[in-house]
Amino acid sequence: MNGGFRVRLRLSGLGVEKLLNQGWNKGIRLKRVKRGRNRSVTVECTPEAAASLTALAREKGYRAEEYRPVGLLKWARLLGRRWGLLLGAAVCVALMVYALGFVWQVRIENAGAYEGEVRACLEEWGIVPGIRRSQVHPSALRDQLEWRFPRVQWVQVEWAGVALRVRLEEGVPPPQVETAGKNGDVVAAEDGCLLRLTAFAGTPAVRAGDFVRAGQVLIRGEERGADGTAVPVKARGEAMARVWVSVSCRLPLIEYASHSTGRTAGRRVIVTPFFSWSPTEAPDNLTWDRKRTEFPVGGVWLPVSAIRDEFSEVYLEKQRRSLEEVKQEGARAADFTLRQALITDEIVDKWINFSMIEEDTMTVTATAEVRRDIARYRQTEDGP
Amino acid sequence: MHKRDWLPPEITQGQPRLVITGRDEVLLEGHEGLFSYETGNIRVRTGAGMLQVMGENLTIDYFGVQDMLIRGRVDGVQYGGDGA
Structure with a gap:
């Protein structure tokens, strides 16, 4: 039986089962035969079977009336009567399909400091909301971005519904490679109190516990030869030190x-x-x-x-603002800035100072003690 | 043994085949027409005689050339000799 287009018939008369049997003898298949009131039954069948059954009912003196269309036929007739609704739905679908052909949003994710530059770059290439989707080729765009931003590790360009998503992963720059073959010293990169000094090459110039200043030689680039003479070498080593880092911020009162x-x-x-x-x-x-x-x-x-x-x-x-409120705000701001500055360091100790040297302004200084390697290689000017 | 003995009786002898699922569904294969239909009682002609399905809110969910599917609350199924 056609499962989609069906009608529901109401058949009534004395011994309506005989009519169903005669229909059955003619190969008419029925569904959902239900007994109704006044010796009537309702049946569902295809429109063709309904026509045959109605003709048979009239011939045999039964009453047959089309009760109501069901299934797909019901919707077809409903939409046939309300063609405006059908037209509106078709227009809506067409508009939606048309709208899906455009880029409605350009999303840049994980770009960090590059976000503004990437957005400007995309705008320069015409990748802006409103552009047709067919004019954007994600793989080509990815290659262009990778070429334009060599410090970005990888770029992912993909569709997310009606949005174009550009995702970047910033590469970690490789550490500075020391120039091989050049003689030089290891010096302190910043002020600090030396905790441990390990010399891999060269002669140590300071000891653990010494306070050193930025630029001071920690490991001299020379070694005593077998004959007692000083031989210039490229000093290498590690100098762990206690270092104090301060950041300040000013707040109006x-x-x-x-x-x-x-x-x-x-x-x-x-x-x-x-x-x-x-x-x-x-x-x-x-x-x-x-x-x-x-x-x-x-x-x-x-x-x-x-x-x-x-x-x-x-x-x-x-x-005038409350002094306590400004202090709290300043402490939060200074602490946040300090944490941002020392994001890779382990903070050992930390304190905050407040000063009001200038009128109507409060300066908040956050200081932290960290432990880090302050050894930096410096090539001697007269080295080979 | 004769070859026909291997075939099931609903094929060789025109016998009906009845499948009752729980108390909600009766599938009758090989019927010979509907005799009477009330919501509490449906009588169907079969090669084995008149089959009577008793119950409540019985509906004929499918009335095909070979098969008939009856749904509703089934209280009993009984064969009778009349009208076959």
């Missing part, structure tokens, strides 16, 4: 507080990747506080948003 004058204004803006439009202009030449509310009109498929800006006119008043 004065701030401006805004107070509403009572005047308000509103504005609605429609924003798309290509343009934005507003029936009214934003207020200018005055000081306003703005509250912005964004509604995604097109859902996840169409990046169209309706933005509502509520402006409230304010006047600014100069006022």
Whole structure:
């Protein structure tokens, strides 16, 4: 039986089973035969079987009426009567397919400091929201980016729905290779208190426990030969030292507080990747506080948003901040900056100082003690 | 042994084949037509006589040339001699 296009018939009359049997003798297959009221049954069958069964019912004096179409036929008839709905659905699907042919978003991930440069580069090549998808070739774009950014380890360019995703992994630069064959000393890269000095080549010039200054020779680039004479060599070694690193930040003790004058204004803006439009202009030449509310009109498929800006006119008043609050904020900022500066070092100790040398400004200094290798090779000028 | 003895009786002798699944479904293969239909009682002609399916809310889910599938709450199945 055709499973898609079916109709439901209601057959009624005395001994309606005989009618079903006669239909059965003619090879009519029925589904969902149900007993109804008043000696009637409802059956489901194909439209052709329904026509045969109706003709047979009329011939034998039974009553047959098409009760209701079911399955796909029901939807076909429903959409046939509402052709506007069908047309609308077709237009929607066509628009969606058309919209899917464009790049709606360019996402740059994990680019770190390169993000702005990568975005500018893509814009230079015309890879911006709104470009046709067929004009973007991810593999070619990946090669271009890898060529343009040699310090990036690898680039991944792929489609994520209607977005183009560019993912970068920054390479770790290889350590500076010392120039082989040149004689020279190992010096201190920064001030510190020496904890351990290991000389692989050359003669140690300081001892553990010494305070050394930046540039001071730690391992001299010479060794005593078998005959007692000094032979110039390329000094090599490791110098672990306690080093103190400080960072400072300045915070104003004065701030401006805004107070509403009572005047308000509103504005609605429609924003798309290509343009934005507003029936009214934003207020200018005055000081306003703005509250912005964004509604995604097109859902996840169409990046169209309706933005509502509520402006409230304010006047600014100069006022002094709480000293405790500034101290806390400064401590947090200095601590964060210090951690960023020492991201690869192990911090042994740390403290924070506050000073108010300048009027209306507080300087917060965070200092940390770390342990690191301060040995750096320096070639002697008169070396071979 | 005759070769026909190897074949099942529903093929060689026109006997019906009845499959009852739980108390919800009765599949009848090789029927010879519907005799009467009520929601509590369905009688079907078969080569073995009148088959009566008793129960509640019985519906004929499929009424084909060879097969008939009855669904509903099945209380009993019984053969009778009349009307065959």
